[in-house]
Amino acid sequence: MKNTHTLSRFLRAKNIAILLAVPVLFVAGTASAQIKDPIVDNIVKEGTDNSQLVTLAHQLFDGIGPRLVGTPQMEQAGQWALQKYKEYGITARYEKWGDWRxxxxxxxxxxxxxxxxxxxxxxxxxxxxxxxxxxxxxxxxxxxxxxxxxxxxxxxxxxxxxxxxxxxxxxxxxxxxxxxxxxxxxxxxxxxxxxxxxxxxxxxxxxxxxxxxxxxxxxxxxxxxxxxxxxxxxxxxxxxxxxxxxxxxxxxxxxxxxxxxxxxxxxxxxxxxxxxxxxxxxxxAVPTFNIIGEIKGSEKPDEYVMLSAHFDSWDGGQGATDNGTGTLTMMEAMRILKKIYPNPKRTILVGHWGSEEQGLNGSRAFVEDHPEIVANLQALFNQDNGTGRVVNIAGQGFLNSYDYITRWLSKVPAGIRDQITTNFPGAPGGGGSDFASFVAVGAPGFSLSSNSWSYGNYTWHTNRDTYDKIVFDDVRNNAILTAILVYMACEDPAKTSRDRIVLPINTKTGEPTKWPAQVKANRHGGFE
Known part of the structure; x- marks a missing residue:
């Protein structure tokens, strides 16, 4: 794992002291990676030898197709996801949060x-x-x-x-x-x-x-x-x-x-x-919804670790890489976790969000509707920028994110971990994808950012966002990475810190930069 840990001259002195101590934690975390963990080994084996990604991709992209909010295909995809989770023995529910044209x-x-x-x-x-x-x-x-x-x-x-x-x-x-x-x-x-x-x-x-x-x-x-x-x-x-x-x-x-x-x-x-x-x-007007899957925690059922990806897409192509591959990553990680780690210490949730493309509406609605989950969120991992392997994780402005994310990453196989650059503490994301809905309310949401594969030019919101653009080896690695991070977050004896960095001064206004504000979901859209 590459580290570009950056310090802001605007941090308080005590924050600087804490951050300067972090590399020691990283060294210790890296050393602990040498200790074999049978759960991690089995996650890797299941994700490698028994991957269901090709089957899922065919069913979702070829069989159902793109998932524009308000269309029958979005509804069909929701019912398909519920059925898949039922097959995996995972409890899942359809949460209506509004309607759309x-x-x-x-x-x-x-x-x-x-x-x-x-x-x-x-x-x-x-x-x-x-x-x-x-x-x-x-x-x-x-x-x-x-x-x-x-x-x-x-x-x-x-x-x-x-x-x-x-x-x-x-x-x-x-x-x-x-x-x-x-x-x-x-x-x-x-x-x-x-x-x-x-x-x-x-x-x-x-x-x-x-x-x-x-x-x-x-x-x-x-x-x-x-x-x-x-x-x-x-x-x-x-x-x-x-x-x-x-x-x-x-x-x-x-x-x-x-x-x-x-x-x-x-x-x-x-x-x-x-x-x-x-x-x-x-x-x-047709229902807009999220699909929420759940594996109940055995020791701390009222604390949560979340997997996150938006379910909807534009419909020029099949919505394969935006955000079909993120969706499959999270479904496959949930399947692996249920099989290999069926009794997590904390409750594992997955959110498949509706109407992200119109303004993160599904995840914003969830944040509004489930304050009890948000208040007790250990971490959320979101993936939404194409089919590529994860190559960057930033701390989203959470002061101590270096500590716990580095420890969790230490258990990830080197072949996956060494591809990843980290940036701590980073800056809070104000938009872009659904992790930002959680960051806005001070909950630790993180983006698993992928390498490009010419995403911006060729598949992001385009008529070429189709099955053939999927790089299954990369998606397979992402599912394994996500499953291990979720496992580690569930097992961590400590609850994650929500302390924030001191943001720098805005050079245009002379005022301190503000943490991103919470934005309300549009619960009745498309009619304007």
Missing amino acids: GWERGISHIDMVTPRVKSLEGTQLAWSPGMKKAVTAETIILPEFADSIAFQKWLPAAKGKFVMISMNQPTGRPDYNWTEFGTKESFDKLKADRAAQTDAWRKRISNTGLTARTLPVALEKAGAAGIITSNWSAGFGVDKIFGAYTKKVPTVDIALEDYGMLYRLTEKGEKPTIKILAESKELG
Whole structure:
């Protein structure tokens, strides 16, 4: 395990003294790793020789698919998880905490019909309104405007047209491809041209007096046939797929390659027409929920160690790495623990959170609804940034996190532990994933952060977040790591300290930086 233990000059003197003593604890912890622990050995053996990850991945990603909040697939996935935990002999429950706009994706067809016929790669955005029949119309590009008055004068021209509102990217090659094969001069020129083009397009949008969120609504009200976007993710063939803002006409994302072709044809005055059929169903308000699994503690049942991963996803792909692999890590760790460590000293809980993608809503609701668990939480381990092996654990601003996390990590096999860089005490996470919901109320929640596997470009919220991107060896290691950390946290005779670091002064305000504030869950979403 690599250590980048950093000291803040803003810490109180007594805090500094404590932290300076920590490396001694680490040395002792490392030495203790040499003592064989049959529970750890059996966790490793079970996770290695009897892994259920491939089966779980097939059932969840191929069989059920993405898990957009409010969809039948999210509900189906919840029932599937309950059944799996039943098979493992683990008590699990469905906790409803609110409702959301229900929506079900249907068939989508996007075809260019003139000047030639070509089926286009594209996806209707989540919550895009359903179409009863296909619509064929000409494409137009959002023009440049001097100001919002000029935009308002132009707006009637959008009637009956598919309006393209995304910039035409100058290249579909990711930057690493240019770095590998291009000359420095050509790449520098591309970057300069792209930056200028991006600034110009940003100004084009802002001169309408609207935003990326309100512009589609204005075009819809003006009678546009639909909205065409291309939200390129800076990787080969990859687009981000989020939600629609229109209520009556379709919003579709067309992949960069086909969007660029349409853009050029339109720009050159060839007036291409496209035909769109994007079916979907509105389902009204449907339950939002968390799935909570539990292995009851034998000695300290009212103290808790939690596993954590959000269950929902966007639905451009299968939600495989965001956060399907985190989900499978926690399910597999729970299965292993139930088999190898069925009578933990503390109660083990797992939280599969709903509506993380809309603002950590499931975990925020749990924190609000279960103060008795939060108050007695020994530690929470969350994983949510792709399929890669865990390579970083930070202390989230908890002063003594170095002590206990280092001791727990000491029992992890060197082949897994040595990949991990630690940062203590770190700074409290204010968002990003569900551990932050617990940190905000002073409970020790930690992120098991994975290495990239080009997560940001290729699978985070994209149309390529699919089964084939899973690296099962890494996920297997993560499940073993999580199970050992949970076992160690359960066995630790001491309750974890919640002492916080003294945060540095905000250089802009001159005031001390504040610990992240608790944010309430949105318990009735998607209708705005």
